Every structure is written in structure tokens, then in C-alpha cells.
Amino acid sequence: MLEVNNLVKNYGKKEAVKNISFKIKPGEIYGFLGHNGAGKTTTIKACTGLLKPTSGVIKICGYDIVSQPLEAKKNFGYVPDNPYLYDKLTGREFLNVVSDVYMKRKSNDTVRKINSLLEELQMTNDADKLIGTYSHGMRRKITLCAALLHNPSVIFLDEPTNGLDASSARAAKDLIRKYADEGSAVLFTTHVLEIAEKLCDRIGIVNQGELIAEGSFEELKEKYKVFGSTLEDIFLNITEGRKEG
Ligand SMILES: Nc1ncnc2c1ncn2[C@@H]1O[C@H](COP(=O)(O)OP(=O)(O)OP(=O)(O)O)[C@@H](O)[C@H]1O
Structure with a gap:
């Protein structure tokens, strides 16, 4: 589904x-x-076509992001680290614009989908307010709604739970799990290792531009036999002394 x-x-x-x-498989x-x-x-910006790779090939559902950008882009949703949003639109208007970009005809299903995403991310009461009045967390939640609207096969999430309160973070994690269970491949970055430990099926640890470890939490535990048993222990142990200064 995603191949780098x-x-x-x-x-x-x-x-x-x-x-x-x-590689990330469907459902993972x-x-x-x-x-x-x-x-x-x-890496995420290269995968989403925002940066041209110096070299290498990235395929989304078999489409090369450099040579087949339109086909590739139809198949993914993206929550960037610093989302650019239209402050003069309401959250609902923004989602309608996004759905117009992806879907030729708006159906009752689209309206239902927007309402259900707003509900799941606890944004129903704020949906008709201007985005310019939104808090950091509300901006992140409306961006997540927009990224999931077209049921993407691949979902890129750059710190999606950053700035969310406990209840919204739980709702976001549940939603991400639901999309994966329905077959999406999800690339997820976070500095909160407890979230990664509980949510992620597989972990890739990148250090100074290199992928230095990869596997499920259980596989990493087995391989690195680190004292203690949390992902944080493993992460700190294998990146120790390699941190960029
Ligand atoms: N536009 C740019 N021009 C020059 N160097 C850049 C640019 N963007 C990023 N870098 C450098 O590339 C390296 C990787 O940055 P990147 O933003 O991918 O890191 P990251 O893992 O996402 O970090 P963080 O967790 O802090 O968001 C860093 O050394 C950064 O300074």
C-alpha cells in the first residue's frame, strides 16, 4: 500500500x-x-509530494508520487505538522471544500460522513465557527477530519495528537485504529512513546536520517533485550549516543 x-x-x-x-501494509x-x-x-513530505526526493522511489497504492502525482494523491490523507487552514471559513465549510476537491458529486453520504467525523472528534458544536477562532487542538481535529473524509487507503499523520486534550486524543486514536481496521495503511509520528507503544502495529526508529530499527513492539523487546519493558526504554537505549546535537 505504501512503499518507500x-x-x-x-x-x-x-x-x-x-x-x-x-513498507506499510493495509490495516497496519x-x-x-x-x-x-x-x-x-x-520523509512524510517526500511521500506526499511536497518535497522532491534527491533519489529513491515512493509508491502509494502502486502509484509513483513523482511520476503519477494525481493518482497517488487521490489515495492518501495527510495531517501535516503545521497545517495551513483557511481562517475565514468555518470548519464545516472547509470540510465541504475538501470533499468537493475529492468527490465529483456531493451526496447525502458525504454530508453524513462529515457529520459523523465531526461527532467522533467532538467538533460538532464548533463546526460552524470560523477556523480563525479555533484553538490549536481544534485546528488539529478539523485537519484530521479533512484527512479522513475520502476514506484514504494511506494516511500520513505527523504528530496528530499534539495539543489534543485527553478525551480528544483518545477519540483521535480510536478513529485512527478504526480506519486501519477497515484497511487503511497508516504512517504515524509522535514523540509520545506510550501512544506509539499502544497504538502502532509496527515501529520504525529513525536516527540522523537512517532507519536503525524496525519491528513490532514485541519484536523490538525481544531483539534489544533492554532493561525495563517500555518502548521508551528501547527507544532511548538504541538511540543513546546517537542523538543529534
Ligand atoms: N527546509 C530545510 N532546509 C534545510 N534543512 C532542513 C529543512 N527542513 C529540515 N531540515 C533539516 O533536516 C533534518 C530533518 O528535519 P525533519 O524536519 O525531517 O526532522 P523531524 O524528524 O521531523 O524532527 P521533529 O521531530 O523535530 O519534527 C534536520 O536536521 C533539519 O534541520
Whole structure:
């Protein structure tokens, strides 16, 4: 569903992503973890066509993001780290614009889908307020609604729970799990390792642009035999001494 092969991305002389390869299957939530500056957002931006890879191939549902961008883009949803939103639209108007972009004809199903996403993310009461008046968490939740609206096969989530209160974060995690259970492949970044431990089916740890470990939480525990048993223990142990300064 998502295939990243030998991705390299340089910013001038800075090698931000160094030959990273991984795959995410339908139904799988892949936690993409790393310290600040490790290369996570750069990888996601390359996957979504916002940055051109220096080299390597990225395929979304078999479509190459560089040579077949329209077909690839129809198949994914994306919550960026810093979403750009239209402050003069209400949340509901924004979702309607997004649904017009993806769907040729608006049906009762679309209206129902918008209402149900708003409800699930506890945004019903704020849906008709201007986005310019939204808090950070509300902006993130409306962005997540927009990313899920067209039932994407691949979902990129760059820190989706950042700034959400406990109840909204739970709702977002439940929704992400539901989409994965229905067959979406999810790439998920977070610095909250407890969330990754509980939510992700597989973890990839990126360090200074390189993928240095990959596997389920159980596989990582078995492989690294770290004292203690949390993902945080494993993460800190295998990235120790490698953190970018
Ligand atoms: N536009 C840019 N120009 C030059 N260097 C950049 C640019 N964007 C990112 N970088 C560098 O590339 C490296 C990877 O950055 P990236 O944003 O991908 O990290 P990240 O893992 O998402 O970090 P964080 O967890 O802090 O969001 C960093 O060293 C960063 O300084």
C-alpha cells in the first residue's frame, strides 16, 4: 500500500534522509519515531509530494508520487505538522471544500460522513465557527477530519495528537485504529512513546536520517533485550549516543 524504496533527501549539503526503505501494509499502523531533526517530517513530505526526493522511489497504492502525482494523491490523507487552514471559513465549510476537491458529486453520504467525523472528534458544536477562532487542538481535529473524509487507503499523520486534550486524543486514536481496521495503511509520528507503544502495529526508529530499527513492539523487546519493558526504554537505549546535537 505504501512503499518507500531507498529514499534520499538532501537540503543542499545536509543529508536529512539517508537511504530509507520501508513498507506499510493495509490495516497496519506504522509508528515512525525519532528525535527532533531525525528526518521524519522530511520523509512524510517526500511521500506526499511536497518535497522532491534527491533519489529513491515512493509508491502509494502502486502509484509513483513523482511520476503519477494525481493518482497517488487521490489515495492518501495527510495531517501535516503545521497545517495551513483557511481562517475565514468555518470548519464545516472547509470540510465541504475538501470533499468537493475529492468527490465529483456531493451526496447525502458525504454530508453524513462529515457529520459523523465531526461527532467522533467532538467538533460538532464548533463546526460552524470560523477556523480563525479555533484553538490549536481544534485546528488539529478539523485537519484530521479533512484527512479522513475520502476514506484514504494511506494516511500520513505527523504528530496528530499534539495539543489534543485527553478525551480528544483518545477519540483521535480510536478513529485512527478504526480506519486501519477497515484497511487503511497508516504512517504515524509522535514523540509520545506510550501512544506509539499502544497504538502502532509496527515501529520504525529513525536516527540522523537512517532507519536503525524496525519491528513490532514485541519484536523490538525481544531483539534489544533492554532493561525495563517500555518502548521508551528501547527507544532511548538504541538511540543513546546517537542523538543529534
Ligand atoms: N527546509 C530545510 N532546509 C534545510 N534543512 C532542513 C529543512 N527542513 C529540515 N531540515 C533539516 O533536516 C533534518 C530533518 O528535519 P525533519 O524536519 O525531517 O526532522 P523531524 O524528524 O521531523 O524532527 P521533529 O521531530 O523535530 O519534527 C534536520 O536536521 C533539519 O534541520
